Amino acid sequence: MPVEVVTGNHAAGYALAVAGEANRFARGAACGIYPITPQTEIVERVAAFPFTKGRVVAVESEHSAMGVSIGAALAGARAFTASSSNGLAYMVENIMTAGFYRLPIVMVAVNRTLGPPWNIWADQGDSLMLRDFPWVQLYCANNQEVADLTLLAFRLAEDHRILLPVLVCMDAFIVSHTQGETDLPTQEAVDRFLPPLDLPHRMRHDDPKTLGGLIWPDVTTSLRMEIHEAMERVPEVFDECRSAFRDTFGREPGSALEAFETTDAETIVVASATVATTAGEVVKRRRAAGEKVGLVKMRMFRPFPEVALREACASATRIAVLDRDYAAGLGGVWWQDSRAAFQGHRDDLVMQNYLVGIGGGDVTPETVDRALDDLSGRDRAGGPVWADVGNGKGGPA
């Protein structure tokens, strides 16, 4: 398919649909769908797709959207859905279920501020609250990443070494509603990239099993360990999937984290999604001015790529972690996990958390500059800095 100018939602909806269609020679595809701003366009595109062997069930809640997908997955189908914000919150119980049942469901989450009070703009607090569930989480910075990582997510999730659901996230409006050039792969190519789903524990009459009865603590421990082991295999399988993706589509989706100008950097910005894109511009400008500054763009949040992060930051002494999210009582979620990654490895680091663009506020180069300026004046880290407070800005410009 030629490059098209589409929104992030369009890209996501297309990717979900063609991935589903690619399973038409196996047990087909199904999903439950439910609208919520700003992801609605995704499920609209899915609902409009002419599946050969697929069923889209318009349900009464996000909880049931995931419920239908769980049922379809249990029956051996490729299953997916999309949601956002409070929708994810409402869905939580079934999100957890999909993970514990090791169902390779792919969900696109458009990151939107949790409410009430109501705010529909970008904030990663919704998907990051799911951090403790058995889901792989990937964060996209643009429409192409949305299309590519969504397709890749199916291959990753369905790999028998993994068998975990994958959450593919993008920022509300900044990506979801912004049109950009996007290469949307053809169905034929997607068919080649995604092998038919073969779920080893699907429900079948010829081998009746019970899924989800009672388990004792020892089996529970075992179940958690299996999940952990699968999570540990994700980086390797993720990279295999990227290679396969390149072989099929001629381009390689980004890695779990992308290091930019970090080789000799003394100061490094850690950011994800569109905040990372903006930060990249600042890093470029400051590098041009001779500053030893670099950027680590995080794509994978779960499993958290802590080894790669430590390696990328080997030369740094100061790290600014930009979080478009806030975990009450502590600070940014990315910062917490990043800080933990260095615990016991690099006690010399000054790692400061900056809460930027909370509730969809604009994160401009100046925002990043203010953070870097603040960081340069510190000899030890403090509590999270609310970067936009007092800058006189209301809603996004």
Added chain:
Amino acid sequence: MSTAAETRDGAGPFSQIPQIPCTDDCLLRPGNTNCGGCGMSIALTMLGRALEEAGDTCMLAIPACCGAVTAGAFPTTSYGVPTVCTTFGGVAAVASGMAAIRDLNSETGQVICWAGDGGTYDIGMATLSAAAERNDDLLYICYDNEIYGNTGGQRSSATPPGARTTTTPTGKREEKKDIVGIMAAHGIPYAATLSIAHPEDFRRKLLTALETRGMRFLLIHSPCPTGWKSEPADSVQLVRLAVSSGLFPLYEVVDGRRYRINVEPDWTDPADYFRRQRRFRDDEVDLEATRRVCRERYERIRHMAEAFPV
């Protein structure tokens, strides 16, 4: 066949197929930890027989309820059919997904939701309603023991007035929710009430439900000796009294429009029903009101059955 046909409940025809293997390959297998005298167990065994008689198979989707505990501890199970335990409020949606893929693959077999009253009347109401509105091809069976049994006996909206539960320590004040009325209002192809004390009617309704496509809703009055504080041996007799006294009318609704009463109450005094269960206290049950409500409920159904017969 045997002379059992002449008992008032017409238990006979079940005995045509008495040699149900109660070993490994039946629906409810031995070793389950359901309480002695559990009505749900009886209903499950009857469901297994009806499926066998119909030459049908099933997958079970079970929300949090006693039925989920029935399975027993991993890696063993008491269910002889493919079974998944779902979230409390989400069973119908999961079943919809299973049914969708069954149909996409032109496979046979029922997808059956097996849910308690809490997961049906209360937390699962929205999900159930949505599946009914979509007329998804599911058989939803609610075994109604009128209580959150698995959590130790709390009120649900299926708990009858006067019943003591741990959350209604002086007896519940409110009426039982008319779930069949609600389901019928969705216009689903088939909705019916079933009593294990009327096995022939029970069997016929199961077979009807198994033959019907689309959303089917069955409500089973399911005695719970533990929650009802009754003698396990009395379980069947209790629900029999509930039918004969008009407390639990047996009827069916086709397409949400056409009604049929299946067993005429003989208006046995419900006092005996209450007396046999220690969840009821004499001073907390309004017998007069109960009789009136039973009569009115019956009259309403009878009028519908006369005006819009099946």
Added chain:
Amino acid sequence: MAPVDATVLAREHGLGTRSVPIVNTALAGAVAKLLGLPLEEMLAALEHLGFVGGNVDAARDAYRLVVVEGPVRKASAGNGDTRPRPAGRGPSFLAGAGGDLPGIKTGQWANEQPRRQQYVPPCNHVCPAGNDVQAFLHALAEDRTDDALEILLRTSPFPSTCGRVCPAPCMASCNRITLDGAVNVRELERYAGDRGEVSLVPAERREERVAIVGSGPAGLTAAYHLALYGYGVTIYEAGAELGGLLRTGIPEFRLPGEVLDREVTRILDLGVEAVTGVFINRERLLELARNHDAVLVATGLQELRALRLGLGEEETVSQGIDFLDQVRSGVPIGLDGEDVVVVGGGNTAMDAARTALRLGAASVKVVYRRTRKEMPAIAEEIEEALEEGVHIDFLTQPVAVQRMAQADGDMGEQHLVCRRMELGEPDASGRRRPEEVPGSDFSLPCHRVILALGQSPDLSVFPEGTEVREGHELLGLLETPVYAVGDLATNDGTVAAALGSGRRVAMHIHQTLTGEVVVTGEQTRVRSDVDVWHDEVIRDEALRMHLFERRPLAVGEVIDLDRRHTTFDEIHAGLPSAGEAKRCLSCGVCNECDICVTYCPEGVLKRVGHDLVFDYAYCKGCGICVTECPRNVVFMSHL
């Protein structure tokens, strides 16, 4: 240390339910004693925890009952967690749960277990013929008509006959009476007899030969069983036809000749020889005894009771038995326009009265000295006689036949003078003795009087003073066993009793001649899966009557009253189907209704072949199979 049954204590104090007694406080009491805690301390602790009433009492009882002897050893270490742990990590969750059953043998929960028992149904108990009534009704209920007949033929060669003329004590004792009326056993027996087909194969022919004197129901039944055992049997009948009183004493409209013929033929077809027109006197009896290995005397009740009524007895007064025999054998008797009075209250009286009506009598009156309640005739026959127009004068005793001479020399109308009676104190038979009411004489117009006052045995073939009763060997000087059988021995007077006597004596003869004990009939067979066999009769209070649906008794069609007045056509058409058999409650006997199987919550109660099989490894002892068994064949047994 004395063990204490906490379950029993909990039950005694009403803690929990019968099958799930809550034993916590009883256990607490026992443990407190073991730990040496003072009673008051334990009670205070329980009170503190909020326990009152039965709980405290159970704890106190347990405390009292536990006897600690010697030092108490400390329990060995161990966490008591016995559930199997998966080796290492155990199976992957992705494998799902399946395969093995849960390891819990829920039978361990039970403190009571269901067992099978069997009682004697009242019908079987009272049947004089020893028929297995419950079993043949069960077969009919399942539409196994041939099997039903086969069951009947085990005991009786006369199901079609008894199905018409038996007073059916089984129906009088039927437990269904309290629900909605007895099961119509008589008609169902007729149904099986008329419609079933069974071919009988006698045992291998034996050398011994048995002579039977008399071909009434007792003689024929004995012949039937002996022939089935393989004996050569010869019947000696004084009359021209076989059947005895069945033939001569019961009119066609109740028992058509061809029905009797069919059943007699079935007996003869077993190889029984019959010699008719031979009267056996004492001398010939001795001869028979010398020529045979055994002799049965089944001559019934030959002496007819008479009543002296004076005037013109020869023409006016006749015996009912003779009257019926004459009518049956075609002796022309015109009763057109006559007033007939029949004296008596038994079936012969009813039969004679109804026969008289059919012969054109202007009026038929029955006079009986007691009330309807005491009438020995079958209730239905009394009813039918009344329907047909027979009038019955109760509490009436005939005194004399009189003729009022008229002035013109006409001999005048003939009358029967009668006297009113009243019931006094009960006599030896338990019935209230009728006593004359002084000055109550009245007269009935009467052209003919028919007596039906009963019969007595003719013992003239036996030596004076011989004690004639069943099972008593007669002519004891001879080696050959000679027995009396039927009414001659029992004086009972019903066909069914004669059948029973014939069968019992046949068994007895067989035992005498061979030493072999055979049991034919008498009681429902004990099934192999019955744990406890009760030899007492089960009554309705032991059944769960609330589980049965009310359903009226089925009766067959009856021909028009017109035909009943003018013809000897059989008045009952019989039942059109055997559906009535489904009304049988099968009291105390499993009829494989499988309600218990249907209701077993665990599905561990199975019907394997005809047996009920309980899987006690999993039975939780809930007791539903007991409370739902309508016929009380499952009971709970303490463990």
